[in-house]
Amino acid sequence: MIKTFLKQQSGPMTEELVQEPGAFGLGKVPRRLRPAATTTSICGYCATGCQLKLHLDDDGQAINLSPQAGYPVNLGMACPKGWQALDPLEADDRGTTPLLRDADGRLRPTDWGTALDTFVDRFRAIRQEHGPDSAAFLSTGQIPFEEMAFLGCLWKFGMGFRHGDANTRQCMATAVTAYKQSFGFDAPPYTYADLEESDVIVLVGSNLCIAHPILWQRIMRNPRDPRIIVIDPRATETAQAATQHLQLRPKGDLPLYHALAHCILRDGRIDRGSIERTEGFEEFAGFVKDYPPESVAEATGIPAETIEELARTVSEPGKRVSWWWTMGVNQSHEGVRTAQAIINLCLVTGNLGKPGTGPNSITGQCNAMGSRLFSNTTSLVGGHDFANDEHRAKVSEMLGVPLERIPTQPTIAYDEILRAAEQGRIKALWIVATNPFHSWIDSGRLEALRDKLDFLVVQDMYHSTESARVADLFLPAAGWGEKSGCFINSERRIAPIRPVRRAPGQTLSDFRIFRLIANAWGCGEMFAGWTDPEAAFRILRDLTAGRPCDITGIEGYDHLDREGGIQWPLGKADPQALKAASRTVEAGSKPALHRRLFDDGEYYTPSGKARILFSPPARMPEEPDDEYPLLLLTGRGTSSQWHTQTRTGKSDILGKLYPSGAYVEIHPRDARRLGVVANQLLTIRSRRGEMVATAYIAPTVQPGQLFLPMHYAEVNQLTHPSFDPHSRQPNYKACAVAIVA
């Protein structure tokens, strides 16, 4: 059926498929690139969003790269991953053709027509028999937002399913929820220039030196000689380089911030103008009275006098104080309230909306911020709400989607999707550019869950990932460097990526796979205007009109290039209609290179005021006990490793920069007590599984704690499946383990 369909269709996509086998996977680099010796693209790893200059041969193929000088993010710098960004494209385990599991249980090559027929037939049958809640997608923060939006709109509006989440849930759902609740919109307020304009920089649960090394370099450029304070249970590379390290007890941060607020309010070191722009201050002031520093010394592991000193440092009149957090806050059983405790400190001290200030969440993946606005998962595409009738009507009209096809509620969360699959309520999953069989918390449960699924599709660059290996159907996708689209970085800067390499075999960009599926499903008309990523960009851009993330002032990819990327918002047209969105820039004017939000004290809540939200600390979900006496911390290993190593693991050069096998950091005192010697293989066990790692004896962790880098597949066999109640983000950072003989 599909083969016939392909031949009957017209248009560039199907012409390529039918007539030009060598043109699969955006096979042709656009002709306009050929005369040029170089082009640019945003790095496809982390959310710093460095721009790279790609050096091209006569055929428009990238032969090497260098960091782009003058780009306002990286200023000519790149970390090892960026320098080696082309390496993963050449790996032997690239998927080059669709694979379909046969009756013997083996994945065998098939053609796209059969793959698409199978995809449509199986999902359609499941939907007919079990309804719109019976399947879900699990997606990513690693693909351009045009592709994310296409997937989310196709799945919900076209195919009629309701649930789909992204691995961004593992990364920054906490920050999203915290900002939404406090500011009325998911709006990270800062610009990277703030790193160079602060007097005091507080890094919370952030190993910036290795996780966001270019941002650390930006701090090193700060001419104000800032005081750098690291709050982290580990003596990380960043902590060792900081002015001051507060080595608190794991998950001791929420009581610490309440105690800081107690001291600041007690001493009157507050900004009344900023507080007037808030709701809930009086209740908060009463609440933190119960948190004098002495009362939290045990829970935090920080002496009262140190807390008093820190309170004075972060509230010093005339000083610019910025707070920056990453996974140490986000991946917690109480991450949202912890992030909001940081937001509250900024609100009461007036460190918001001014140079060098802010409660600033640094995002993980290169396009997690794009996912936040456009993936159609937790928010309705374009920064809208599923539950808002006006928003649904607007999206219906602008996208040409029947109103009844737009759900009135967002998706259930990632963990709820997997639980539904365990319970047999979700029968099929479509995994796109992510690897949950490695990365999901308590990953051993995924193996059992797999047997309960009627149908598992994995769409990825590589057929070798833990998830792809257990798929029923594998769809080979082009990766970064082989397709176009836009990323949004942590400071809200939108910038394009470019195809600079021909994708192998029959690989297709995710965008084209979604177009094929839309046509095969019979909803292609709904996406008739989504002819290529830039056309989709224009549709999505127009959809943001009037929202805080309004980008209607962006003309297109060339405009983004000319300006060195553009931070949202950049509205146009009626300034009154775009009141909230466009106030930081005159309509139609050239945007400033660096822009921050809330410089006028106006927030996106109905009252225009920020909300001060708080809760008492909750107990850690799994504390050490007699049977499992050690607390396991997890996190980034080195700047040369990325997540599940699906791509960085392909680079020989990067491979020389980190240990090939799992290693565990253990304090010398514990090593002595347990008779552990350096490089000894240790078996580490939790209630969920066990693994082997090489002992690395160092006082980077505190006695009673271990640290494992997250990049090794076995690590998540140990982690404890607990979640922040507001954001449903997994609590990867702390669980009880034992070292066994």
Ligand code: SF4
């Ligand atoms: S991985 Fe991040 S810091 Fe490194 S070059 Fe890419 S964007 Fe920059």
